[in-house]
Amino acid sequence: MKRKSFDSPYDLQAPAGAEGWQELYPYNLVFRDNLRDKEDKKFWFCDSQHWPNVFKPFETVGVEFAVRCLGAYNTRHYIIPPANGIEFRIHNGYCYMSPVGVAPELIPDRVPHFLQRAGHYFQNWESLLENWKKKVHATIEEMDAIEFTALPEMVDFSVVESGAGIDPTAKMMADYDRLIQLAYQNWEYHFEFLNLGYVAYLDFFMFCKESFPGIPDLAIAKMVMGVDSVLFRPDDELKTLAMLAANLGLADVFAKNDGAEAIIGALNGSEKGREWVTAWNNAQNPWFNYTSGNGFYGSDVYWRDHLDLPMGYVQDYVARAAKGEQLHRPKDALIVERDRIVGEYSEFLSGEALATFQGKLGLARTVYPYVEDHNFYIEHWTMGVFWRKVRQLSRVLHGYGFWNQPDDMLYLTRDEVRPVLFDLATGWGVGADCIAPSYWPEEIERRRKIVDALSTARPEPAFNEPPAEINEPFTIMLWGITTEQVAQWLGGDEEDPNSLKGMAASPGVVEGKARIITGPEQLDQLQPGEILVAPVTAPSWGPVFGKIKATVTDIGGMMSHAAIVCREYGLPAVTGTGSASTKIKTGMTIRVDGSNGKVEIIG
Amino acid sequence: MYTFPFDSDATPEHDKLGGKCTSLAIMTKAGAPVPPGFAVTTDAFDAVMRQTDLHDQIARLMEGLNHEDVAAVDQVSAQIRELILNQPVPAEVHDETHQAYENLMALCGGEVPVAVRSSATAEDLPDASFAGQQDTYLWIVGRSNVMHKIRECWASLYTSRAMTYRHANNIPEEGLSMAVAVQKMVNARTSGVAMTIDPSNGDRSKIVVDASWGLGEMVVSGEVTPDNFVIDKVMMHTVKRMISDKHEELIPDGKGGVSRHEVEEPRRSTQCLNDEELMDVARLARSAEKHYGSVQDIEWAIDADLPAGKNVLLLQSRPETVWSQKPAEVKITSAGSGIEAITNSLMAQMANRFGTSGN
Numbered sequence: 017m018k019r020k021s022f023d024s025p026y027d028l029q030a031p032a033g034a035e036g037w038q039e040l041y042p043y044n045l046v047f048r049d050n051l052r053d054k055e056d057k058k059f060w061f062c063d064s065q066h067w068p069n070v071f072k073p074f075e076t077v078g079v080e081f082a083v084r085c086l087g088a089y090n091t092r093h094y095i096i097p098p099a100n101g102i103e104f105r106i107h108n109g110y111c112y113m114s115p116v117g118v119a120p121e122l123i124p125d126r127v128p129h130f131l132q133r134a135g136h137y138f139q140n141w142e143s144l145l146e147n148w149k150k151k152v153h154a155t156i157e158e159m160d161a162i163e164f165t166a167l168p169e170m171v172d173f174s175v176v177e178s179g180a181g182i183d184p185t186a187k188m189m190a191d192y193d194r195l196i197q198l199a200y201q202n203w204e205y206h207f208e209f210l211n212l213g214y215v216a217y218l219d220f221f222m223f224c225k226e227s228f229p230g231i232p233d234l235a236i237a238k239m240v241m242g243v244d245s246v247l248f249r250p251d252d253e254l255k256t257l258a259m260l261a262a263n264l265g266l267a268d269v270f271a272k273n274d275g276a277e278a279i280i281g282a283l284n285g286s287e288k289g290r291e292w293v294t295a296w297n298n299a300q301n302p303w304f305n306y307t308s309g310n311g312f313y314g315s316d317v318y319w320r321d322h323l324d325l326p327m328g329y330v331q332d333y334v335a336r337a338a339k340g341e342q343l344h345r346p347k348d349a350l351i352v353e354r355d356r357i358v359g360e361y362s363e364f365l366s367g368e369a370l371a372t373f374q375g376k377l378g379l380a381r382t383v384y385p386y387v388e389d390h391n392f393y394i395e396h397w398t399m400g401v402f403w404r405k406v407r408q409l410s411r412v413l414h415g416y417g418f419w420n421q422p423d424d425m426l427y428l429t430r431d432e433v434r435p436v437l438f439d440l441a442t443g444w445g446v447g448a449d450c451i452a453p454s455y456w457p458e459e460i461e462r463r464r465k466i467v468d469a470l471s472t473a474r475p476e477p478a479f480n481e482p483p484a485e486i487n488e489p490f491t492i493m494l495w496g497i498t499t500e501q502v503a504q505w506l507g508g509d510e511e512d513p514n515s516l517k518g519m520a521a522s523p524g525v526v527e528g529k530a531r532i533i534t535g536p537e538q539l540d541q542l543q544p545g546e547i548l549v550a551p552v553t554a555p556s557w558g559p560v561f562g563k564i565k566a567t568v569t570d571i572g573g574m575m576s577h578a579a580i581v582c583r584e585y586g587l588p589a590v591t592g593t594g595s596a597s598t599k600i601k602t603g604m605t606i607r608v609d610g611s612n613g614k615v616e617i618i619g
Numbered sequence: 620m621y622t623f624p625f626d627s628d629a630t631p632e633h634d635k636l637g638g639k640c641t642s643l644a645i646m647t648k649a650g651a652p653v654p655p656g657f658a659v660t661t662d663a664f665d666a667v668m669r670q671t672d673l674h675d676q677i678a679r680l681m682e683g684l685n686h687e688d689v690a691a692v693d694q695v696s697a698q699i700r701e702l703i704l705n706q707p708v709p710a711e712v713h714d715e716t717h718q719a720y721e722n723l724m725a726l727c728g729g730e731v732p733v734a735v736r737s738s739a740t741a742e743d744l745p746d747a748s749f750a751g752q753q754d755t756y757l758w759i760v761g762r763s764n765v766m767h768k769i770r771e772c773w774a775s776l777y778t779s780r781a782m783t784y785r786h787a788n789n790i791p792e793e794g795l796s797m798a799v800a801v802q803k804m805v806n807a808r809t810s811g812v813a814m815t816i817d818p819s820n821g822d823r824s825k826i827v828v829d830a831s832w833g834l835g836e837m838v839v840s841g842e843v844t845p846d847n848f849v850i851d852k853v854m855m856h857t858v859k860r861m862i863s864d865k866h867e868e869l870i871p872d873g874k875g876g877v878s879r880h881e882v883e884e885p886r887r888s889t890q891c892l893n894d895e896e897l898m899d900v901a902r903l904a905r906s907a908e909k910h911y912g913s914v915q916d917i918e919w920a921i922d923a924d925l926p927a928g929k930n931v932l933l934l935q936s937r938p939e940t941v942w943s944q945k946p947a948e949v950k951i952t953s954a955g956s957g958i959e960a961i962t963n964s965l966m967a968q969m970a971n972r973f974g975t976s977g978n
Contacts, residue, residue, distance in 0.1 A: 097965055123966070130962060130965075134958060138961075219953060219961045226951050227951060228851070230825065230849060230851065231858070232854050360852070364822075372954050372955055372956055375956025375960075
């Protein structure tokens with residue numbers, strides 16, 4: 017029988033061994049017992065698109081900064097008439113969200129403010145965006161300049177000589193505070209344009225839905241999308257490097273060696289090789305500030321820190337270039353297709369409707385590049401630098417025996433780190449033992465067990481009673497959560513076991529062998545011609561999209577990264593299937609219908 | 620020129636071929652998958668009327684006819700039709716029609732059943748929807764049977780219904796003529812209609828397809844509830860799909876006629892064409908629309924004898940007459956561009972807002 021409602025989070029047991037998990041996270045992020053009545057009146061859905069894995073305590077910084085800033089721009093900057101922000105909680109280690117509406121009687125008063133504020137941004141989009149890039153770069157630069165190092169045996173004589181009178185612990189504490197502050201700053205900037213970008217996109221989206229009832233979401237996406245997103249630049253850089261290697265006659269070096277160090281070493285022995293190495297070095301800043309994760313986890317691997325990763329992709333591309341394969345995305349074909357779609361829909365309109373269509377499309381195209389590009393500047397670049405500095409500090413403290421593993425600082429919340437720094441400053445200053453080594457290793461082991469226990473369970477898709485119909489367009493567009501999807505979650509046991517439904521995210525129909533990939537470290541298992549099936553993908557999995565046939569994900573809507581990348585690569589994609597990565601097993605033959613959002617297991 | 624093969628190199632003239640045959644000839648020329656056939660032109664009809672005293676006899680019978688008098692109209696109608704069916708056909712018309720028929724049979728590799736349909740010169744005009752006013756005869760086998768059905772088509776110009784319609788719409792009797800289409804019968808496994816507009820709202824970005832088992836007549840006449848599909852013509856994506864209980868089908872009885880059959884379960888509630896065939900139908904409708912430069916209403920069939928990919932045939936294409944004359948009724952709440960329009964569309968979502976928490 018179908019349920020009408022999801023469980024209350026208060027009734028959901030934590031996995032065995034995870035008891036007391038609430039204490040790992042800030043008090044304001046968990047469902048509190050004394051607020052049960054209030055919390056149970058809200059419908060919460062799991063955002064496993066951005067946060068597919070259990071948070072380590074430090075990692076809540078991403079959701080806290082991101083979702084708070086998203087809300088603030090709706091609620092306090094632009095006064096978006098019908099929408100405030102999104103409430104968020106952590107439950108059993110996963111992230112749940114609940115959009116906050118505006119009481120109908122308060123909406124009219126918000127309109128003039130919205131017109132003035134959002135209007136200013138739309139009218140000055142290009143110049144404000146120029147300024148935005150400068151601000152974001154400045155933040156990153158300042159963050160990049162922060163260095164955490166072990167404290168000296170004695171303060172430098174220059175401090176004495178100059179009478180500065182301050183030892184390095186003050187700077188270490190200030191740098192830590194500044195690091196957190198700078199991350200917060202770029203997360204504010206992140207939403208400065210994003211919400212408005214979506215609003216303009218949504219306006220065009222709604223016009224299309226009204227003018228052409230039933231128009232596929234994909235058609236609208238294709239009309240708006242650019243083909244030159246910054247998000248694809250890192251992958252394009254690798255392809256360009258691969259072609260340069262082929263042109264310089266260096267393909268053998270890439271075939272015979274493994275690992276960035278060995279290959280660079282071999283290349284440095286020849287003039288042409290050195291030419292290539294120079295190009296490789298030039299590409300790294302900023303384009304290797306790129307993660308195969310999504311920027312929200314301290315364990316995310318960034319190309320810049322793991323050069324073997326991009327080098328592996330380059331090797332793969334060099335081999336393909338040698339076989340005469342076309343490496344770059346079919347940009348011209350994408351543009352031709354986009355123009356065809358716009359042209360044909362335009363033909364069905366005339367007069368004012370046509371002018372409206374063109375006006376809205378024009379605005380959507382002006383603002384939309386930001387929706388894709390920002391991801392590189394914030395999630396990849398800013399967060400890449402941020403996590404590098406966090407790990408750097410963690411390793412310094414590990415060096416003092418504060419914890420057992422180099423990156424264990426991630427098991428502290430960001431506010432627990434501050435007293436640890438003072439503990440160090442005190443021990444160092446007093447010339448006695450710090451307390452941390454006798455406290456944190458044991459406490460971290462306890463926490464690690466809890467996080468591991470939480471990780472044994474997948475998140476519930478939602479909590480409490482859903483609204484009768486989900487038609488809040490952002491929820492559908494960004495999270496892929498539809499009325500049908502929620503009904504499917506509720507009636508999970510009545511499904512056909514060999515058939516899955518999801519979003520028709522990128523068109524085309526193919527059959528092939530499935531490969532389940534649950535994390536970037538497994539990407540090298542993918543064989544040419546396989547179909548990638550994953551809980552969620554990241555855009556930086558880009559290099560593998562050149563060799564797969566199609567993509568299926570559990571989570572994500574039309575604007576999810578998998579959907580965007582697959583459209584760019586012209587591959588079929590079905591996103592938001594809910595359970596493809598558990599229902600489908602590696603080696604099964606599946607049929608992916610990206611035009612109709614269907615996946616079938618056929619053998 | 621009394622006959623005109625659809626694949627003729629000559630230019631098809633509407634006055635000579637009537638709407639249906641003109642469209643078939645144009646489609647054939649454009650490479651559309653139309654079953655082969657030929658037109659018996661209005662010249663043939665005119666020769667029959669003028670080279671005999673038929674024309675004068677009809678005029679005499681019509682003289683002073685009170686069109687309000689149903690019994691009188693019925694009687695005159697019957698007399699005229701009798702005359703047309705029995706009047707010997709001029710030798711040249713007879714010989715040329717025979718030859719055209721033999722040529723068609725040769726093209727089909729032997730004697731195959733044909734459809735004989737009237738092709739009126741006024742029927743398909745966008746402003747005078749004569750659709751269904753004339754007759755269609757299916758699965759006709761043999762030369763003399765075909766000749767007889769051609770006469771029946773001619774005679775169908777004078778059914779009581781047609782005479783009354785002309786009178787009511789001030790269409791003059793003088794100069795009335797008709798062509799007849801003789802076309803290879805499609806061995807239809809599935810057939811139906813398609814319109815290059817959504818008739819429920821005038822949305823021109825859609826193709827609406829109705830499909831049912833067997834021959835298409837029951838879809839056209841509304842005797843079965845067909846499967847219904849709405850396809851976005853730009854993306855060629857099925858956006859709506861309704862599979863109906865198709866309880867009956869019309870199939871050839873093997874004796875030169877057709878008969879109705881009950882469709883057994885589970886076939887009756889099964890989608891009657893696969894998705895590839897559906898896309899072929901949609902592409903066919905779209906290419907007809909592009910070819911004519913106006914919204915089209917097509918009849919199509921899937922021939923059971925033909926291989927996949929080549930089995931979807933176009934039977935007819937004509938301009939859609941209702942929506943092409945008025946603007947779409949699609950409601951737009953977010954007209955205009957710029958910040959005010961954006962605000963309007965945001966406000967339109969108020970009623971649809973996510974969540975019931977009200978916080």
